[in-house]
Amino acid sequence: MIEAETGEPLEALYRTHVWGPAGMKTAVLTADSRHPEDGVVGYEGSDGTGFFPAENAIFWIGDAGISASLSDMLAYEGWIDATRNDENSLYRRASVPPTFKDGIPAAYGFGIDRETIAGLDCTGHGGALRGFRAHRKNARAARLSVVVMFNHEADAHGAVQYLIEAAMGHKPGVEVPIPDGWDGQWIGPNGLLTRLESGRYHADLHHSGGADRLVLAADGTLAAPGVVLARGPQGVTMARADDNTHATLTPLAVLDSADGAAIAGNYHSDELGAELEIVARGGGVYARFTGLLGAGRMERMAPAGPDVWTVATRRSMDAPAPGDWTLVVARDGKGQVGGLTLGCWLARGVVYRRA
Numbered sequence: 001m002i003e004a005e006t007g008e009p010l011e012a013l014y015r016t017h018v019w020g021p022a023g024m025k026t027a028v029l030t031a032d033s034r035h036p037e038d039g040v041v042g043y044e045g046s047d048g049t050g051f052f053p054a055e056n057a058i059f060w061i062g063d064a065g066i067s068a069s070l071s072d073m074l075a076y077e078g079w080i081d082a083t084r085n086d087e088n089s090l091y092r093r094a095s096v097p098p099t100f101k102d103g104i105p106a107a108y109g110f111g112i113d114r115e116t117i118a119g120l121d122c123t124g125h126g127g128a129l130r131g132f133r134a135h136r137k138n139a140r141a142a143r144l145s146v147v148v149m150f151n152h153e154a155d156a157h158g159a160v161q162y163l164i165e166a167a168m169g170h171k172p173g174v175e176v177p178i179p180d181g182w183d184g185q186w187i188g189p190n191g192l193l194t195r196l197e198s199g200r201y202h203a204d205l206h207h208s209g210g211a212d213r214l215v216l217a218a219d220g221t222l223a224a225p226g227v228v229l230a231r232g233p234q235g236v237t238m239a240r241a242d243d244n245t246h247a248t249l250t251p252l253a254v255l256d257s258a259d260g261a262a263i264a265g266n267y268h269s270d271e272l273g274a275e276l277e278i279v280a281r282g283g284g285v286y287a288r289f290t291g292l293l294g295a296g297r298m299e300r301m302a303p304a305g306p307d308v309w310t311v312a313t314r315r316s317m318d319a320p321a322p323g324d325w326t327l328v329v330a331r332d333g334k335g336q337v338g339g340l341t342l343g344c345w346l347a348r349g350v351v352y353r354r355a
Helices: 002-006 010-022 070-082 090-094 156-167
Strands: 043-046 050-053 112-117 120-129 132-139 144-150 184-187 193-198 203-206 211-216 222-224 227-232 235-240 245-248 265-269 274-281 284-291 299-305 308-311 325-331 337-344 347-354
Touching (some): 010 070, 070 132, 112 156, 120 156, 132 156
Antiparallel strands (some): 043 050, 120 132, 132 144, 184 193, 203 211, 211 222, 265 347, 284 299
16 A cells, blocks of 8 residues: 555665665565575574474565664664654654553554563564564663564563663562462453463463463562453453453363364354364364465364363464464354354454354
């Protein structure tokens, strides 16, 4: 749409409005991710499996697709700092604190996220492909910018946070042991499976694409930036500031095994114009999706609770994947399966009816 409106290719607009003014001398648009700029190699794997070159095959433009060196990114951060007091500068206008439609502050808007690190209001964003991770943050009040770029899949955001805390001399608080009785699983907002697994000093909350690491707060809640779990007379509540949600979680009994024969068959989503085939065979249950982007592979399903299953998603167009999908079975008054609802953090409440 931008190209149609301006009559110019997007790369030329980038160069005119961002790369040129910022002094990003080697930044280019590389929309075809099959051919990384300069032949750079990204690696995926682990110590257990070994590390091997990652292959990408996404064509993306607009939301992503820019290749820039560390020197380019440092020049960009210098440009942001040089224009920090100009309210009409591009970055100042893009980083104005956004709100949800109800007026509550939002953590993300115009491609820029906001969070507090070491007591500083920071703006920035991350990026990822298979084999690559990157993150940048700017703290305008402290005139501090940090850029981390990896050609492997380590935690770039965590590295940025560590560097900001080190630069500001910030000392993390003393961790307090987590009391017993927190662990469990629930159906959370928008029908998503929500699990909590506690360790000695932290608990991993599985709800969105990755786990949120919670610690015990002074008020007895479990908290992480933007997430709070609380226990009360009505049960466990979860508040997620980034999603603008606050909900009481519905307990879900743990189910380690289930017969998938009752849900096997074909389903159709009117919303997506997509098909879902579930196969139960040899003790395993698998799902295949077919739609606008073609036919996917068979993905493993696993029971989570009564009439609740997960569908594994280890890859997506971007990286990382959105996490396991939650599949909730819908039955009629006679107990027969009539359809199901599928969702993950980025796509919720997708209804399929039995075909």
